[in-house]
Amino acid sequence: MIRNTAHLEALLGDIRTFVRERWHPLEDQVSRDNDIPPELVDELRRKGYFGWSIPEAYGGLGLTTEELVLCAMELSQSSVALRARVGTNTGIGSEALVADGTEEQKQRWLPRMATGELTGCLALTEPEAGSEASNVQTTARRDGEHYVLNGGKRFITNAPVADVFTVIARTELGSKGSKGVSAFLVERGPGLTTGEPYRMMGQAGSFVSDVHFDDCRVPASQLIGGREGTGFQTVMKVLNKQRLHLAALCTGPAIRMLDLAMMHTSRRSQFGQAVADFQLVQAMIADSRTEIYAARSMILEAARARDLGEDVALSASMCKYFASEMCGRVADRAVQMFGGSGYVADFSPIERYYRDVRLFRLYEGTSQIHQLNIAKLALREAGMR
Numbered sequence: 431m432i433r434n435t436a437h438l439e440a441l442l443g444d445i446r447t448f449v450r451e452r453w454h455p456l457e458d459q460v461s462r463d464n465d466i467p468p469e470l471v472d473e474l475r476r477k478g479y480f481g482w483s484i485p486e487a488y489g490g491l492g493l494t495t496e497e498l499v500l501c502a503m504e505l506s507q508s509s510v511a512l513r514a515r516v517g518t519n520t521g522i523g524s525e526a527l528v529a530d531g532t533e534e535q536k537q538r539w540l541p542r543m544a545t546g547e548l549t550g551c552l553a554l555t556e557p558e559a560g561s562e563a564s565n566v567q568t569t570a571r572r573d574g575e576h577y578v579l580n581g582g583k584r585f586i587t588n589a590p591v592a593d594v595f596t597v598i599a600r601t602e603l604g605s606k607g608s609k610g611v612s613a614f615l616v617e618r619g620p621g622l623t624t625g626e627p628y629r630m631m632g633q634a635g636s637f638v639s640d641v642h643f644d645d646c647r648v649p650a651s652q653l654i655g656g657r658e659g660t661g662f663q664t665v666m667k668v669l670n671k672q673r674l675h676l677a678a679l680c681t682g683p684a685i686r687m688l689d690l691a692m693m694h695t696s697r698r699s700q701f702g703q704a705v706a707d708f709q710l711v712q713a714m715i716a717d718s719r720t721e722i723y724a725a726r727s728m729i730l731e732a733a734r735a736r737d738l739g740e741d742v743a744l745s746a747s748m749c750k751y752f753a754s755e756m757c758g759r760v761a762d763r764a765v766q767m768f769g770g771s772g773y774v775a776d777f778s779p780i781e782r783y784y785r786d787v788r789l790f791r792l793y794e795g796t797s798q799i800h801q802l803n804i805a806k807l808a809l810r811e812a813g814m815r
């Protein structure tokens with residue numbers, strides 16, 4: 431649903447200009463320094479980019495799902511560090527509060543997340559709870575007016591720079607699976623420590639690390655929604671929206687890589703003609719352009735359905751699966767179209783994009799987990815299971 435076309439066009443134009451004029455010239459530097467210049471993060475704060483999906487009542491832009499995915503496709507036509515920096519606040523870092531927080535919890539944290547004063551993150555995954563996310567071992571024991579958290583989280587995006595953590599922990603000690611699990615909003619403070627940022631295959635400038643809880647006392651008022659045992663339902667709400675968001679964030683880099691590849695093949699001449707004029711190269715352009723179009727179309731359709739209040743569990747999973755795999759295929763073709771220059775960092779940004787986008791097929795549900803989920807929901811929809 432698009433609420434106001436003129437406002438949205440203005441925002442999309444602003445993002446486009448920012449990405450092309452401010453971010454693209456800095457991509458190499460961000461990758462080299464493995465850091466985003468603080469003044470650029472401040473600029474993102476001033477622009478309100480941290481608050482896209484936070485409701486207007488709490489200081490955000492209150493984008494609908496359709497507006498959010500359109501903005502995400504624009505912002506992500508860049509190296510992944512950019513959207514990774516703002517993306518947890520516009521997605522998994524704030525969404526549990528937006529979906530299930532009490533009014534008091536929303537008032538307390540969302541306005542400062544919307545301005546980017548606070549950076550949020552989602553701490554779900556653990557060493558023994560990856561694809562099997564419900565195997566959460568982190569415990570939250572009630573002690574008077576507090577919960578005491580113990581355990582550890584792994585692979586948490588933005589943990590090293592986060593101020594607030596949405597933490598999924600087991601409140602019913604001894605319970606198994608998704609039952610007895612609750613969601614908390616935990617502020618950085620005593621008992622919570624984050625590890626050193628990992629050394630990763632790609633996405634330089636984006637920080638990911640472990641999170642440790644060592645008798646971390648959290649006021650009971652920070653139990654999201656004020657009810658124990660509903661943490662997994664909250665996470666599923668977050669992920670259903672986030673899968674559409676992430677699918678859009680997979681589409682932007684594919685658009686950028688194809689743009690770069692078309693530019694390169696149009697200028698690069700071999701055998702007396704531009705390589706873009708060879709039909710075998712054109713096949714790679716055609717396949718990439720077609721798949722980008724398919725991803726964009728399905729994401730927009732699912733986003734509109736979500737805005738209408740429809741259940742998008744199946745379509746969101748299909749979008750994440752298709753868009754992340756599509757992006758991987760486009761990255762591979764882009765390397766091919768650039769030839770040796772696609773492999774050598776000195777000659778093109780394509781090798782960096784290729785490494786950056788590899789993660790898309792792993793996090794927020796691996797492709798295999800989405801295949802299983804899609805089949806399960808499709809069979810159920812057909813009344814056969």
Ligand SMILES: Cc1cc2nc3c(=O)[nH]c(=O)nc-3n(C[C@H](O)[C@H](O)[C@H](O)COP(=O)(O)OP(=O)(O)OC[C@H]3O[C@@H](n4cnc5c(N)ncnc54)[C@H](O)[C@@H]3O)c2cc1C
Binds near residue numbers: 588798
């Ligand atoms: C850089 C990075 C950032 C991340 N950010 C976050 C974050 O912000 N918050 C957060 O909570 N998590 C985050 N994650 C965690 C991410 O979601 C998990 O890594 C992912 O869910 C996979 O879990 P795993 O790594 O333990 O792999 P595993 O579950 O060990 O899977 C290993 C392989 O086995 C396959 N497999 C597993 N189970 C099945 C099955 N039943 N059938 C078929 N194949 C199967 C998988 O598809 C995969 O190929 C991040 C991960 C990374 C690497």
